[in-house]
Amino acid sequence: MTMDKAGPTADKRRWQALWVCLTTGFMTLLDSSIVNVALPSMERGLGADTADLSWVVSGYALTFGLALVPAGRLGDLRGRRTVFLFGLALFTLASAACGLASGAGWLVFFRLSQGVASGILAPQTTGLIQQMFRGTERARAFGMLGSVVGLSTAIGPPAGGLLIHLFGTDDGWRWVFYVNLPIGVAAFCAALRLLPRTPPAPGRREGMDLPGVLLLGTGVLALMLPLVQEQQWTGRLKWALLPVAAVLLAGFWAWERWQGWWGRAPLLDLRLFAQRSFSLGVLLNLVYFAGFTTLFFVYTLFLQNGVGYSALAAGFSSLPFACGSAIGAAVSGRLVVRHGRKLVVAGLGVVALGLLTAIAAVQLVPGRGVAWAAALPLLVAGLGSGVTISPNTTLTLASVPVRRAGAAGGVLVTAQRIGSAAGIAAVGAVYFAHLANHGSPATALQLGLLTAVGIVVVALALAVADLRERQAEPLSPVPSATRPEEEPDPAA
Incomplete structure (x- = not known):
């Protein structure tokens, strides 16, 4: 099936294929946060020590980040459908193996394999969106992807807490992985039928840059x-x-x-960075993810350790942000063609405002009512996050040629992973240092969130500076008759 054929059937199959990609993306991104509330269950049921638990969380993020760019390039070269199916099969099998793990060492090994599989899948999704859609439809598709990113990031803790509640603290952690099996099998069957094949690139067949992969x-x-x-x-x-x-x-x-x-x-065409939209978008992604992802880290720690919430209650307290992010991403996906980078500026400003209001709520409503007081500010921050992530993704990849879409998408998601790791390290250091020296969880949370706001303001300053130098231009739709392999290379 090729995506350039006209007609309602081909159009319907494109959107069905998108839903396969979004479902898979939701599952893999969910897995990065769902295990956080299951760590005590792993410690009790498997006898895992602190080092093992650390690698269950950080090892996934590490191998995820390592696989992104090489896997994206491999999809560009050998076909995104083939690489997607391989990554999905690996993720599903690794999930089953994690659930069946008989010792902490095996769990860590299979968890690292899960991370590799997630890193294989992520750039294929952005590449397939580039391949299947153009203009306003592409913006709408990236808006839907932004909704998935926001939802999956925030819904992980309550989902994990619910599974532990249902299946018990000894074996509940295994169901955190088993839940992927029916989703993975169904998505694999749908992907076989719906995903398009990548059109062959003209000219000689390119090889993989192995020294580049190693470096x-x-x-x-x-x-x-x-x-x-x-x-x-x-x-x-x-x-x-x-x-x-x-x-x-x-x-x-x-x-x-x-x-x-x-x-x-x-491995990576460096001429892409000569495109201002691409280089700025990657930098904004890195800085913004360093700010906003830290919210879930310090907020859930504060609610459980500082206020006494259960894992389930702490997880559900992040849902307002998730709902706002999903709504903001869906709406902004339809507006980015008209308003461009202005939407990103507005979104970052709303995120900063929401987080500052959440800090005030923690100060004004101490005790167990804090989650209710922070719900509206988190909803506002989530709306701003959705209006930031989705348009920035669309604008960053707008001028990337389809034959380079996988590697470019890998760079974008790698920036997210590095930013998240750096932000959690910085905000976590502030949070734990104050907690150790002064013992006030509420003040530690406020200082941590203020650090996150500072990082978001840096991203806002970058976006405003770009807007002042060059007024955001509308995204020009690519004519529908243009085949992906004929798309001009603006980096050339």
């Missing part, structure tokens, strides 16, 4: 390890990995330029 992988690993292990690795020696990461990533950049100079196919 990028080791660079990202050296960058993310001290961030995701910030609380577990004591001492300052871990930060020595950051200059190592800088050297490796600089080497990757030089190697990719060398590849381009000699006319060889690079």
Whole structure:
């Protein structure tokens, strides 16, 4: 099935294929947060120690980030449908293996495999959206993807808490993984029937840039390890990995330029960064995710450890943000073609306002009523988040040629993962330092959220500066008759 054929049947199948991608994306992103409330259950039922539990959470984020760009490029080269199906099968099997794990070591190993599978799937989703849709339809599709990102990030804690409540603290953690099995099998069967094949690229068949994969992988690993292990690795020696990461990533950049100079196919076409919309969008993604994802980390810790909420109650307290994010992403997906980067500026401003109001709510309504007082501010912040993520994704990838869409999408999501890890490390350090020195959970939360607001304001300043230099232009739809493989390469 090709997506360039006209007619209502082809149009219907495109949207059905999108729902397969969104369902899979929801499942994999949910898995990054659903396990957080299941950690005590793993400790009790499996005898896992603190180091094991740390790797269950951080190992997933680490392998997720490592796989993104190589997997995106592989999808560009060998077909996004094929790579998507492989990633989905791997994720489903790894989920089953996690649930069946007989020891903590096996659980960590299969959890790392889950992260790799998620990293394989994510860039195929953005690449398939680029391939299947154009213009306003593409913006609407990315709006739906933004809703999925917001919902899956926030709904994980209450979903995990509910499963632990239903299946008990000894074995409830296994159902956190088993829940993926029926979804994964159904999505795989639907993907076989609905996902389009990637049209073959003209000219000679390109190969995979293995030295580029090695340099990028080791660079990202050296960058993310001290961030995701910030609380577990004591001492300052871990930060020595950051200059190592800088050297490796600089080497990757030089190697990719060398590849381009000699006319060889690079892992990542660096000419993409010459596009202002792409480079700014990636930077905004990195900075914004460093700010907003920390909310769930410190807020649920505060509610459980500082106020005495159960895991289930703490999880449900984040739902207002999720609902607002889903609504904001869906609405902004229809408006981004008209308003462009102005929407991102507005969204970031609303997020900052919502978080500041939440800080005031924690101050004014202490005790067990704090979640009710913070519900409306979190709803507002969620609306702003949806209006930020979805338009920024659309604008960042708007000028990326379809044949590079997988690798470009991998870069965008890698920025999200690095930003999230850095933000949690920074905000977590503020939160735990105040808690250790002063013992006031409410003040620790307020300081942590103020740090998150500061990061969001940095993203806002970047977006405003761009808007002042260049008024946001409407996104011009690509004519429907244009085939994906004929799309001009603006980076050329």
